[in-house]
Amino acid sequence: MKEIFYLADSNWLERYLKERASTTLADMGEIQALWRDNPIASPGSDEAVNKIYSLDGNTAHIKIEGALSPEGPDAWDLFWGYKGASFKTITAAMERAKKDFAVEKVIFDIDSPGGTLAGTDETWQAHKALAKVKPTEVHTGNLASAAYYIATPAKKIFARSPTSQVGSIGVLVATYDWSKWEENVGIKEVVITSSNAPDKYPDISTKQGKETIRVRLNAMERVFYSRITESRGKSTEHIAEHFGRGGMLIAKDPSMEHEDATRAGLIDGLYSDIEIIENPDNITIKSASAEINNSATAENKQEANMDLSELLKANPAAAAEIDRLKAEAKEAGKQEAKAEYAAMVGKAIPYIESTSYPNSVKKIACSVLRGESSADTLIGAVAAYDGMKEAQSSTTAISETSELGAAIAEQPELKMSDADKAWEASIAEAKARRDKADKEVI
Numbered sequence: 025m026k027e028i029f030y031l032a033d034s035n036w037l038e039r040y041l042k043e044r045a046s047t048t049l050a051d052m053g054e055i056q057a058l059w060r061d062n063p064i065a066s067p068g069s070d071e072a073v074n075k076i077y078s079l080d081g082n083t084a085h086i087k088i089e090g091a092l093s094p095e096g097p098d099a100w101d102l103f104w105g106y107k108g109a110s111f112k113t114i115t116a117a118m119e120r121a122k123k124d125f126a127v128e129k130v131i132f133d134i135d136s137p138g139g140t141l142a143g144t145d146e147t148w149q150a151h152k153a154l155a156k157v158k159p160t161e162v163h164t165g166n167l168a169s170a171a172y173y174i175a176t177p178a179k180k181i182f183a184r185s186p187t188s189q190v191g192s193i194g195v196l197v198a199t200y201d202w203s204k205w206e207e208n209v210g211i212k213e214v215v216i217t218s219s220n221a222p223d224k225y226p227d228i229s230t231k232q233g234k235e236t237i238r239v240r241l242n243a244m245e246r247v248f249y250s251r252i253t254e255s256r257g258k259s260t261e262h263i264a265e266h267f268g269r270g271g272m273l274i275a276k277d278p279s280m281e282h283e284d285a286t287r288a289g290l291i292d293g294l295y296s297d298i299e300i301i302e303n304p305d306n307i308t309i310k311s312a313s314a315e316i317n318n319s320a321t322a323e324n325k326q327e328a329n330m331d332l333s334e335l336l337k338a339n340p341a342a343a344a345e346i347d348r349l350k351a352e353a354k355e356a357g358k359q360e361a362k363a364e365y366a367a368m369v370g371k372a373i374p375y376i377e378s379t380s381y382p383n384s385v386k387k388i389a390c391s392v393l394r395g396e397s398s399a400d401t402l403i404g405a406v407a408a409y410d411g412m413k414e415a416q417s418s419t420t421a422i423s424e425t426s427e428l429g430a431a432i433a434e435q436p437e438l439k440m441s442d443a444d445k446a447w448e449a450s451i452a453e454a455k456a457r458r459d460k461a462d463k464e465v466i
Contacts, residue, residue, distance in 0.1 A: 029244065031170035032091070032138030033192045033272060040091070040106065047100065056099045067096045068112035076109065077117045082128040084121040088114060092139030092147075092170045109136070111143030114174070115150040122154050130160045132178065138169030138192060141244060145173075148251055152177040163295050168192040168272065172290070173248060176255035182295035183275030183285065190275060190285040191268035193252070195244045197237055258289055280347075385409055 030037055065072035076087045089107045090097060096110025121130045154160060155177045162181040164171075169192040175181055183190065249260045252267075266288040267273075276294055277284040285291045373389075388405050 029141035029195060029197050031141050031144055031173060031195055033168040034196060036137035052100060055103045059099045067110035068116045072113040073117045073120060077120060082126060084127045084130045086117045086132050088132060088134045088136055090136060092136055094143040111147045115147055118150050118154045122157060130158055132162045134162055134167055134171055134175060135165035136171035138171050144170045147174045164188060173251060176252055181291040182293055183291055184295050186276040188275040189272040190290045191272040193267045194270040195241045
């Protein structure tokens with residue numbers, strides 16, 4: 025009997041294994057023939073990475089769907105719509121993003137029931153290394169077991185829907201007992217282990233064998249917990265009690281009486297709570313008004329949160345009032361973000377469309393629209409350019425500046441020249457124009 029250790033949602037895994045076991049060799053041969061002219065890309069190859077890797081400006085997206093395993097999906101998985109992803113391909117995609125100087129952020133788009141234990145921790149380590157040099161974020165539909173494991177180093181984990189499911193924290197072993205079938209066809213398995221290795225080949229059909237396997241499962245689970253603790257700042261006690269106890273939690277339950285993935289701290293909220301505004305040039309700005317979970321990592325703060333939860337359960341009116349205030353604050357945040365963005369557009373667009381300003385200024389204006397630079401940076405650049413242009417257009421100022429430079433050695437205590445005064449006057453005038461423009465825009 026061959027045991028395979030899984031980090032996967034148990035309901036999905038049971039269905040998957042039963043369907044695979046019911047497939048005949050003839051069926052498998054026909055399925056594989058369908059991919060003869062279009063073979064599946066080798067795990068970790070450039071071709072395989074290209075299928076899951078894409079760029080959106082300076083952001084790399086890595087798409088992970090289906091079961092996770094070292095080698096990825098075979099023809100049967102693809103034929104029956106189970107999809108799948110190879111840990112080798114995922115780590116290769118992360119390496120590509122890490123080495124690409126144009127990539128400033130990485131988003132993992134994950135929808136997976138989990139997969140095999142083999143390859144999971146290595147992929148977690150690769151994600152941790154990537155997250156040290158570039159911010160990573162996870163957007164998920166369903167995030168179970170191994171998929172959650174490899175997602176935890178991300179700075180933020182957002183679900184796409186309140187009904188998205190997250191969890192299945194734990195390890196299980198799956199196998200089939202073929203001993204009766206082997207007896208019927210005249211096959212008898214004989215296994216002999218050395219004297220000091222009684223647990224080398226545990227018989228999973230016996231109580232002792234199951235306990236031996238369980239000891240190994242518990243050790244693997246402790247590693248899983250330690251990775252979550254390191255990445256998400258949660259204690260092992262909190263994980264065991266509030267992370268679904270091996271089951272799945274929905275992302276966001278409207279009732280505060282029930283635990284969900286956000287309140288438990290598995291994820292940081294809903295992706296739909298992030299306000300997205302698109303300008304006419306299709307530049308996307310994401311406001312900081314996402315409602316995220318800021319659950320405390322210290323045990324005393326966790327206890328305080330639980331006490332508050334109990335208090336709200338006993339006071340429905342107070343809970344309703346808190347929900348109302350949160351909704352109002354969220355709406356106010358959206359309106360404020362929209363107003364701030366409109367003000368940025370009003371400041372930046374005139375300089376982008378103008379023929380009077382160089383590309384360096386227009387580049388800063390574009391970065392303001394992308395949210396990469398502040399409006400003050402643009403105003404400062406414009407003021408400096410305007411002042412420089414006016415100073416250079418004055419022949420008198422240029423002449424006096426040259427004379428000043430020649431006389432410095434002889435007159436170390438020379439006071440401010442007319443050129444310096446003209447420069448400062450031009451900057452002051454530019455600032456005055458800036459302040460007036462700000463008032464008109466706002």
